[in-house]
Amino acid sequence: MKKVFVFCIGGTGIRVMKSVTMLMASGMSTNGYTVVPVILDPHLDLEEKKNLHTLIGSYQNIYNKTTNNGSLNHLDGFFNSEIVTINELNNQLNDTQQAAGSNERFGSYINVANLATDDINNYFIQTLFSTKNLDSPLSVGFKGNPNVGTVVLGEMIEGADWFKAFKQHCEKDDRVFIISSIFGGTGASGYPLLEKKIKGADSQPAVKNALMGAVTVLPYYGLKDPSTTGSDIDSANFYTKTKAALAYYEKTVKSDYLYYAGETSLIQVYENDEKKQDDTAHFIELVAASALFDFLQREKPETQQFLTRAIENAQNSLDLVSLGSGYKEIVKRVADYKLLGALIDILPNENYFPLKKNRGFNDDFYKDAAFKALVRFTEIYNKWYQELSTNKRAFAPLNTDNLKKMEGWVKNVSLDAKDDSYYLLKMIQTSNANKSKDHDNKFRFFLQFAHEAIDYYTKKILK
């Protein structure tokens, strides 16, 4: 099993990983790599983080149902790649951020009081950190303070079980991918630090030499005026912080592939409440997520590579044309899953569907835990797409409103399937053609036939 360790740092890391999971569910290929997400965030109770854990758990549940818990090969379409958490790899439960989430003050954490009052190093400390830095609990010390975050995260990483587990389980040909934002607190400090720790693992060549990719998310949203919310974060500084950080990265970061994703102007403005960070899904997160799939297709480069991508037309609502041809696969995959979602809605009520009898896609099947898990996942998926398609800028290449005029499911492309009956018929044909006796996993058959039926019509998008 070759693995890619995906380190998701801070709020942006969490949101990008959500998009990664959605794209994997949609059928994006990880090129055979098992994805091992590692979430680094000091916010112990962040709702978004909990939701990601739940989402990944749902994905794994569905994946395991399709493979009979690993005894079958993965499918080719939906849910085709495995996700394993670092905890499962190491069978350990320690979360990645407990130390950082504590209420211990930073000054106490680094033992400032141990210095004699006349020790000249007191002046050294005063130069590096403000009294406010030293007096802040670690749980909030990260907020926009990468200089503090560097020290705390550095210590956290060095002694953490998960980092030891990572080093233990990172084998030859495994890869590392780091997702972070450059303009915040946790992500900005975490990325170069983590990279430094990995590149500095001299005693573990597999770790030190692992092919490394990273996506640095540049500013893409603004926050409301902090003076009205009492927040410490002021998005007026995002560009300034980014510039300063990029200048610093110039000579420090060493990833083999460094991807940049961002916006030239902050079109969207969110509420300024870091405790919630329940900002809706954004196109730039989807773009950042796509970097992982690109990275997994590439070989080790001779020199460090820096990658960006464009959109064809800078419109506020993006369709296939304005996105550009580079986005065809993403559009197709998302269209596929949205069609799967439509089928999931339709089929339980379709009394005359032959596969009800032939393949056992009957009421019991639709009431089974596997199908119900798929329904729940799809609900989250639909919400995710809804957010993407209404955010600024909007990723909205689909028309999913009218199931009787499904030829226009993807804007700017006319599909041959005019309505849902085309897909149902194709599922029947696919089923009839499938003579496999390897297993009797109805759920796997369902996803397989649905994908083949959908793909039959949507591969036109890739042309």
Add this chain to the structure above:
Amino acid sequence: MARIDLSIVDRGTSSTSWTKEDVALTADHLDKVMEQKTDNSGALNSLPTPFARFFVAREAFRRVKEEHKESRKEAGFAYKQMVSDILDVYELLFNLTYHRNNTWKSGEKIELREWSFSENVKSIKKNMPVLYNSINDYYKSDIVEDKLYFLIFTENGKEKLLACSSPITGFVTPPDMDKAKIKENGSVKLKFAGKQYDDLHIRRKSGGEYFREPKLFEERDADFKNYMYNELFGSDNVDERYKAIKEYIRSFQNDKDIRNDYTLKLEDVKSDQNDNLVINGLSIKSSADVDIMSFFTDTMIRVPYRISSENFAGMKFKNDSKDRDYDYLLPFKPEVMSLFDSTEIASDAHIGRNSVKVFLYYNGKEYVKEYAKDPILEQGRIVDLQAASISFDLGIFPNILSHKEQENNYFKILVVGADEDPEAPIFNIDEISLSFFKKNGTDLIPIKEVLPEHDAQYGVEPAVVRSQQKTDEEESGTKFYELFNTSFNVLEVKVLNDTGLLIPIWQKSKATNVTFTYAIDLGTSNTFISRCKNDSDGNPDLSKKPELFKMDRPMVSFMHEVPEDKQYSYARRIEDSIFPKAKNKIKTEFVPALIDGTDYKFPIRTALCGIHDKSKEPKLFDNHNIAFFYEKIMANDDQDVMTDIKWDKDEDMLRIFVRELLLIIKCDILQRDGDLDRTRLVWFSPLSFMGQTREIYQRIWNSEPVNILFIPNTQIRRFSESEAPYYYYKKMDYIADSDAVSVIDIGGGSTDFVYFKDNIPQIANSVHFGCDVLWENGFNDFANVKENGIYLKYADNLRFNRPDLEDLNECFKHVDAMKTKDIINFWLTNEKHCQITRFLSNDFKPVFIYHLTSILFYMASMYKENGLAAPRTIVFSGNGSKYIDSFISTEISALKNIIDLVFNKVFGGEHNVNIKLPEERKESTCYGGLYRNPNDAAVRDVVYQGDKSKEYEKVGDINTNFEDLKDALLVKYKDLASLYKDVLDMLKQENIIDYMANTAKYVSAAEEDMGTPLSVYYKTQVKEKYADEVPYKDSVFFLPVINKIFNMTKI
């Protein structure tokens, strides 16, 4: 729409798939990115390294350079203050020799302490392993240099870190030195992130202070600019890591002060190890020059009036004209004083057609700088405040110095400023500030701003804004500075960003043996001060009549010149010649410039003006002051006038009132060359003061004179208000027959009685029953109740023959806080403009007669029950007693008949009493206090509840025996009602009251039930207010009488 990169900047990526770029995205690619300005210093730690500060400093220089090149690219406050602070470090070291020689005289010093990574990190490794792990990872890549230098400033034995050396920008300041703009007391102030810098005040050579207001490169002195531009960053060999600061400094190639041929005398700066300060190849230097021209300011402030030549040593003109109606602040930095032995700057000016040349003479050389409104080349700029629509003035109180330096311990400076431009309200009082200096020989000592809680031995407290000019229609804003335990003789005025000097001319007291005694009668309504020169023993010289308190010279030095126009009083000319928007402010918020006995004179109303906002600690002038203006003009909407301070038990208010009086007295003593600490004081208290009030007064009079006049408590005497007038009247020979004399002192709040037999006081008694009960609302506790019948009768009808008083009356009536007694007192004060006396005499005579009859009946009963014979002479004192002759009758015979009737009722038999109603009734207390022999025993106080059949010493005694007392009093009240009827009848017969007048209704009112109000008001006013053990010094006799009078006003 065109293709666009999904990145922070559009570099023209060729594909919508992930595409390789040639190079990484770097800050240099981002020049096109328009950053928002950064005002929040929280952004200054945004790099993922413990050494973020060093890189952010570099970023700060990059941003500020961008703004310098293109003003729309605002860097923001956070970066500007950081750049300014770092430039301050360079400038401080550049001027190090100057500071050591000139400005640091109290042990201040700068040290550069060396720190070595290889050596000093060992302690971090041992004591702070977590931090060590982090910095060990980063130090060698981020900082590289093994050695750092810490710049330490020591003051008052305390060390403060000013900066650390940096191989990237030369220095970085500590994050605790970062500043934020905060709003406090309505004004914007800079606040350090770390409290340890709150008291950091290091004067720049060029004026102002280091590490405070941001000052970018272009605003700095030519010497420093050329040092940075030519010496430090002029070479191509400067390390690449200095790129940002170098590019910033080199972007000033077209600055007017930068010259390639500039020569500077420089010397090395040494560390504590005596190493030359070299940071990443940059050799930091200090100037070895004294540049006389640097003492000139770049701008010269012109004010639209002449600066008072009596009060300030201003600019001298070679070609002056008497028609000149403007002036200039001296265009020098305070440090110019170090060139001269005295405060006299050898300087003058020549007024040209379009410019003014200012000459400075030093060491036989002449230095000249020319100023013009539209300067060219090297000329300085004339800042014309009139053209800028800015008005300001200032006043210094007191304006006199004692020859004993330690006695110069308090100075208050009022700054008043206004934006006169109706279009754009951009200027307010925050934008004028003062700095104070004391020149001692050739030394010039800055008087630093210190917070009271820091326990400094001397200094200036942070300025307090009292009023803000909120709109153009409103008057000016005011702020106050207070210097404690030091005088000053140089004043730097900063208006917006321009500065100039004022050199105050102080009045000075001479050392003599002259001493004075002052008597202060703080009455309920009025306060009076009298003064008496002492004899050689330090006691009041009894051979002379005491003097009314009055001054010959001003005690405030205002900046503006006062016109020579004898048609008006000096005090009025001082006030009238200030700019219009300041006139009311100086009257309502500051001390009068002069107590001249005409415009300002004693007695004054006992009234205090204060701001509404009670959250601020009460402080003289900062938020409260004596309302000398009361009944003349209104205070602005943000202020109240309090008139009940005598009995209100608010120690803070009383203390402020007494403090201002004492400061005025101090000024008077010094003006008369008196020996301050040998002054004697006399103050008075009514006998009816209850426990806590008496203690409050005692505390104030024990502490305030010590702080202000430096006198011990042995030089302060307290006398009873009751007995004092007797000594004056006796001295004035008003008392021919001293066999049995009673003095009745009727004040606003209380009436005091003293019985003298053969010139020796026998007993004294005081009751909280003055003339104010006539104007008040009985026992109604609500201050804004206006139900008094006298008030109601005239409130809507009374007219004044002066429009200003008419307006004031209208204002008073509509101010909720104004009480009926305050308004009626205002009518009485201005009697000649409204004829209230005539109306009162016609309409309410029976009420006044009831008041007087009650007093006389009570007094007679009290004397009788204390075993004293009926007095043969009665003398009235106190302002309150004026209602007798004003509203009842001026005929002494009528008054005599009333008293005889009373005495007949109480003592029986016939009486023939002598009556005295002297002219000086208010003054008599003060004057009498001076005549009283301090060695005489105090008079015996008695309390009298209207019955002496039992002892009623404490509240508990009355509570226990209340029913008995009530029975006794009801008999007395019946007698009083009967007596009142007799008096009315007698006065009718004598035509004092119109024979046809219906007095029956008053008699009937007097006969109405007194028992119920006695019980009710005893309960609310005594029983529920005081504990059993409290001695009750007042008299319950008057409780229903007060209520009765209130009801009678409404008949």
